[in-house]
Amino acid sequence: MQETAWQVSLVLMTIIAFGFVFVAINSGKRIKDYQPLVKSAYGTRTKLFWVLVLVFFPVMIYTLFDLPYSPGHSKQDSSAEPQVINVTGHSWYWQMSNNEVTTGTPVEINVTSADVNHGFGIYDTNMRLVAQTQAMPEYTNKIRHTFDKAGTYRILCMEYCGVAHHSMMSEIKVININEE
Ligand SMILES: [Cu+2]
Missing domain, CATH: 2.60.40.420 (Cupredoxins -  blue copper proteins)
Incomplete structure:
Protein backbone atom coordinates (compact mmCIF):
# COMPACT_ATOMS: atom_id res chain seq x y z
CA MET A 1 0.00 0.00 0.00
CA GLN A 2 2.74 2.46 1.01
CA GLU A 3 4.82 1.42 -1.99
CA THR A 4 1.84 2.01 -4.30
CA ALA A 5 1.26 5.47 -2.77
CA TRP A 6 4.91 6.30 -3.35
CA GLN A 7 4.81 5.11 -6.99
CA VAL A 8 1.58 7.02 -7.70
CA SER A 9 3.17 10.15 -6.15
CA LEU A 10 6.21 9.78 -8.39
CA VAL A 11 4.08 9.44 -11.54
CA LEU A 12 1.97 12.49 -10.60
CA MET A 13 5.09 14.54 -9.81
CA THR A 14 6.52 13.64 -13.24
CA ILE A 15 3.29 14.68 -14.99
CA ILE A 16 3.29 18.01 -13.13
CA ALA A 17 6.96 18.55 -14.02
CA PHE A 18 6.12 18.01 -17.72
CA GLY A 19 3.27 20.51 -17.34
CA PHE A 20 5.70 23.14 -16.07
CA VAL A 21 8.13 22.44 -18.93
CA PHE A 22 5.27 22.68 -21.48
CA VAL A 23 4.14 26.06 -20.10
CA ALA A 24 7.72 27.37 -19.97
CA ILE A 25 8.35 26.41 -23.62
CA ASN A 26 5.06 27.87 -24.87
CA SER A 27 5.09 31.06 -22.79
CA GLY A 28 6.93 32.97 -25.53
CA LYS A 29 4.15 32.50 -28.10
CA ARG A 30 1.49 35.19 -28.39
CA ILE A 31 -2.16 34.79 -29.23
CA LYS A 32 -3.16 37.82 -31.35
CA ASP A 33 -6.72 38.49 -30.39
CA TYR A 34 -7.55 37.04 -27.04
CA GLN A 35 -10.00 39.70 -25.81
CA PRO A 36 -13.18 37.65 -26.56
CA LEU A 37 -11.57 34.67 -24.81
CA VAL A 38 -10.79 36.77 -21.73
CA LYS A 39 -14.38 38.03 -21.58
CA SER A 40 -15.96 34.58 -21.68
CA ALA A 41 -13.40 33.22 -19.20
CA TYR A 42 -14.21 36.02 -16.73
CA GLY A 43 -17.92 35.30 -17.14
CA THR A 44 -17.38 31.61 -16.41
CA ARG A 45 -15.24 32.49 -13.43
CA THR A 46 -17.95 34.66 -11.87
CA LYS A 47 -20.58 31.95 -12.39
CA LEU A 48 -18.27 29.30 -10.95
CA PHE A 49 -17.60 31.48 -7.90
CA TRP A 50 -21.31 31.75 -7.07
CA VAL A 51 -21.90 28.05 -7.73
CA LEU A 52 -19.11 27.22 -5.28
CA VAL A 53 -20.49 29.63 -2.66
CA LEU A 54 -24.07 28.36 -3.00
CA VAL A 55 -23.10 24.68 -3.00
CA PHE A 56 -20.30 24.55 -0.48
CA PHE A 57 -21.46 27.08 2.11
CA PRO A 58 -24.50 24.99 3.13
CA VAL A 59 -22.36 21.81 2.96
CA MET A 60 -19.80 23.44 5.27
CA ILE A 61 -22.43 24.59 7.79
CA TYR A 62 -24.08 21.15 7.76
CA THR A 63 -20.87 19.15 8.20
CA LEU A 64 -19.47 21.43 10.95
CA PHE A 65 -22.06 19.98 13.33
CA ASP A 66 -20.97 16.45 12.58
CA LEU A 67 -17.22 16.48 13.21
CA PRO A 68 -15.93 12.91 13.38
CA TYR A 69 -13.95 13.52 16.59
CA SER A 70 -14.81 14.88 20.04
CA PRO A 71 -14.11 18.54 20.81
CA GLY A 72 -11.84 17.26 23.60
CA HIS A 73 -12.86 19.35 26.59
CA SER A 74 -15.82 17.48 28.02
CA LYS A 75 -16.67 18.20 31.66
CA GLN A 76 -16.27 14.66 32.98
CA ASP A 77 -12.62 14.73 31.88
CA SER A 78 -11.51 17.76 33.82
CA SER A 79 -11.32 16.36 37.37
CA ALA A 80 -9.33 13.15 36.82
CA GLU A 81 -5.52 13.11 36.74
CU1 LIG B 1 3.19 14.48 6.92
Missing part, protein backbone atom coordinates in the same frame (compact mmCIF):
# COMPACT_ATOMS: atom_id res chain seq x y z
CA PRO A 82 -4.65 12.64 33.05
CA GLN A 83 -2.26 10.15 31.50
CA VAL A 84 0.34 12.12 29.56
CA ILE A 85 1.93 11.44 26.19
CA ASN A 86 4.51 13.87 24.82
CA VAL A 87 4.78 13.73 21.05
CA THR A 88 7.38 15.27 18.72
CA GLY A 89 6.94 15.02 14.98
CA HIS A 90 10.10 14.58 12.93
CA SER A 91 10.59 14.19 9.18
CA TRP A 92 9.53 11.41 9.01
CA TYR A 93 8.62 9.69 12.25
CA TRP A 94 6.77 10.26 15.52
CA GLN A 95 8.75 10.38 18.75
CA MET A 96 6.39 9.47 21.60
CA SER A 97 7.12 9.40 25.33
CA ASN A 98 4.60 6.63 25.86
CA ASN A 99 2.60 4.30 23.61
CA GLU A 100 0.35 2.65 26.16
CA VAL A 101 -2.66 4.10 27.98
CA THR A 102 -5.81 2.79 29.63
CA THR A 103 -9.49 3.33 28.94
CA GLY A 104 -11.63 5.58 31.12
CA THR A 105 -9.01 8.11 32.22
CA PRO A 106 -8.34 11.18 30.07
CA VAL A 107 -5.14 11.20 28.06
CA GLU A 108 -3.37 14.52 27.66
CA ILE A 109 -1.29 14.59 24.51
CA ASN A 110 1.25 17.38 24.05
CA VAL A 111 2.16 17.65 20.40
CA THR A 112 5.04 19.60 18.89
CA SER A 113 7.45 19.29 15.95
CA ALA A 114 11.22 19.26 15.63
CA ASP A 115 11.23 20.58 12.08
CA VAL A 116 8.26 21.39 9.81
CA ASN A 117 4.50 21.29 10.37
CA HIS A 118 3.00 17.83 10.68
CA GLY A 119 -0.55 16.72 11.44
CA PHE A 120 -1.05 14.39 14.39
CA GLY A 121 -4.13 12.20 13.86
CA ILE A 122 -5.33 9.30 16.02
CA TYR A 123 -7.45 6.66 14.26
CA ASP A 124 -9.40 3.85 15.92
CA THR A 125 -9.45 0.21 14.79
CA ASN A 126 -12.01 1.09 12.07
CA MET A 127 -9.72 3.86 10.80
CA ARG A 128 -12.13 6.49 12.08
CA LEU A 129 -10.48 9.71 13.23
CA VAL A 130 -10.91 10.13 17.01
CA ALA A 131 -8.65 13.11 17.75
CA GLN A 132 -6.20 15.32 15.90
CA THR A 133 -4.09 18.44 16.17
CA GLN A 134 -1.27 20.17 14.33
CA ALA A 135 2.35 19.43 15.20
CA MET A 136 4.05 22.80 14.95
CA PRO A 137 7.71 23.73 15.53
CA GLU A 138 8.39 25.75 18.72
CA TYR A 139 4.78 25.41 19.87
CA THR A 140 2.93 22.71 21.78
CA ASN A 141 -0.68 21.86 21.01
CA LYS A 142 -2.56 19.99 23.68
CA ILE A 143 -5.33 17.49 23.05
CA ARG A 144 -7.29 15.69 25.69
CA HIS A 145 -9.05 12.49 24.81
CA THR A 146 -10.62 9.71 26.86
CA PHE A 147 -10.50 6.34 25.14
CA ASP A 148 -13.65 4.27 25.70
CA LYS A 149 -12.61 1.20 23.74
CA ALA A 150 -9.47 -0.88 24.07
CA GLY A 151 -7.42 -1.63 20.98
CA THR A 152 -4.50 -0.51 18.89
CA TYR A 153 -5.04 3.01 17.64
CA ARG A 154 -3.01 4.24 14.70
CA ILE A 155 -1.18 7.56 14.43
CA LEU A 156 -0.92 9.00 10.95
CA CYS A 157 0.50 12.29 9.69
CA MET A 158 -2.35 14.47 8.44
CA GLU A 159 -0.34 17.21 6.77
CA TYR A 160 1.82 16.64 3.72
CA CYS A 161 5.37 17.17 4.93
CA GLY A 162 7.63 15.78 2.21
CA VAL A 163 8.48 12.67 0.21
CA ALA A 164 8.21 10.16 3.08
CA HIS A 165 5.09 11.75 4.64
CA HIS A 166 3.18 8.48 4.13
CA SER A 167 5.62 6.57 6.35
CA MET A 168 4.93 8.76 9.42
CA MET A 169 2.99 6.14 11.33
CA SER A 170 2.89 5.09 14.94
CA GLU A 171 0.52 3.41 17.39
CA ILE A 172 -1.13 3.91 20.74
CA LYS A 173 -2.15 0.77 22.58
CA VAL A 174 -5.25 1.29 24.69
CA ILE A 175 -5.77 -1.28 27.46
CA ASN A 176 -9.14 -1.89 29.11
CA ILE A 177 -8.77 -0.71 32.72
CA ASN A 178 -10.94 -3.58 34.02
CA GLU A 179 -8.60 -6.21 32.63
CA GLU A 180 -5.50 -4.85 34.37
